[in-house]
Amino acid sequence: MMYCLVINSGSSSIKFQIVDPESSATDEPLASGLVEQIGEPQGAINITVEGEKSREELEVVNHTQGLKRAFELLDARGVGPSQLDFFAVGHRVVHGGKLFSEPVLIDAQIESMIEDLIPLAPLHNPANLDGIRVAREILPDLPHVAVFDTAFFNHMPPAAALYAINNEVASQYDIRRYGFHGTSHEFISQQVPKVLGRDPEHTRQITLHLGNGASAAAVHNGRAMDTSMGLTPLAGLVMGTRTGDIDPGIIFHLAREAQMSIDEIDVLLNKKSGVKGLAGVNDFRALREMIDDGNSDAWLAYNIYIHQLRRFIGSYMIILGRVDAITFAAGVGENDVEVRADALADLEVYGIKIDPERNAVRSDEPREISTDDSTVKVLVVPTNEELAIAQKAAALTQG
Known part of the structure; x- marks a missing residue:
């Protein structure tokens, strides 16, 4: 069985799950974890494997140290990158702007494009980018995929997407309705017809x-x-x-x-x-x-x-x-x-x-x-x- 490592990197935390893409929406992931209080004197790494929880308290200096240590803890439980077959690493990226309407394989150019979108999401995209760079450094042989919160709403009708603001100003500063939680809304909307x-x-x-x-x-x-x-x-x-x-x-x-x-x-x-x-x-x-x-x-x-x-x-x-x-x-x-x-x-x-x-x-x-x-x-x-x-x-x- 092959798994996907899913990473959601924040400014002071990293959430991650090891997920079988063939599982159902209500199945628990094989493993999940949270690296918290990155950059603070006292941080922690929480790991859950098949429902069994563990916690290690330590100073987490940066995202690199936190993710490396989390992988070591997963390895010790038999579910780390050295034991399991991962087919990819999926990264949540909050803002894809007008550039991204679909998931993309991450390379140096994609990293640069995500960085260019920081003015639209100054609290989120820098943290997402940190997680991408750290994970690509630690797991260079795996494909890394960016999935954007805004992608589902990228092709909304112009009447819904655009604001009644001066066209030149809106165009120059990329002002429009982008929407968020798109991955969730798309997932939900795909489940509903199945239920009904x-x-x-x-x-x-x-x-x-x-x-x-x-x-x-x-x-x-x-x-x-x-x-x-x-x-x-x-x-x-x-x-x-x-x-x-x-x-x-x-x-x-x-x-x-x-x-x-x-x-x-x-x-x-x-x-x-x-x-x-x-x-x-x-x-x-x-x-x-x-x-x-x-x-x-x-x-x-x-x-x-x-x-x-x-x-x-x-x-x-x-x-x-x-x-x-x-x-x-x-x-x-x-x-x-x-x-x-x-x-x-x-x-x-x-x-x-x-x-x-x-x-x-x-x-x-x-x-x-x-x-x-x-x-x-x-x-x-x-x-x-x-x-x-x-x-x-x-x-x-x-x-």
Whole structure:
């Protein structure tokens, strides 16, 4: 059996999984790990192999040292690069700009092109690039594949992709709606026709990736028609710490009246807003406990979250014209019964009916939670971006 090593490199951490591309969405990977607090005095490497966890605490000076040590720990457990047959290394890259609409084999030129896109994703692409360079140095004989979060949305209709901003300015600075979570939305939208037994070429659906970061997408016969995130992952739905859509005039108002700098506003909107800014927590389990305790701030935060979610669902119903399925995925979407029920409450006139008993079932399997007579089918589909990356790497390297 051959495996794909999937790497998601962040600025101070590296997540990785060893994945069989032939596995199902709900199968556990053979091994997974997290190198955390890179560059800090006290870091750690967490390894899970077939459900058995281990942790080593040490100073992780840089990405190179962290990944090399992680591979040594995997080797010691019999699942490292020296024991297993890897057919490729798949790398998550957040921003592909207008350049990348498909996975690509990484070489020096591709590295340079990813580097050129850093101004569009200054927090993410440099870290992704660090992981690529380190992994290519350690595993030079394997093909390395870049899979881009934005790729699925690369060919959206111009009416959805472009902003009503001066053409020359937009062209010069590559301003458009790129969208994110694309690997997840594509994966989910491919699973839905299988669950429903429908032809994917004749399925119109709304996919909802609801985690700490959250986004919605309208998918028409397998192609993205619209998505909630924009030039950056700040736009769209209310998120754990991000505002989602706001009047851009708020930025000017804060700069003029509060004398806040661009960097201060950036931190405010990305890290101190959303559910956390409204209620003080960004974990929905903690938010639910606060609501149950009668906390008014938590209740308000939840209602703002649901209101914005319903706005996007409604707008995508109009864009698609006919909706065959609405699907919830990611941490909140897969686990929060109330969010699913409230997001689609009182929509029977549009053919949307959730079955309360089906909705209450906890399961790791893809499942339908709508009633039998619901015209629009409502589903919960666990997303698996690592499996999707492994499958794309396999398609590119193995044909």
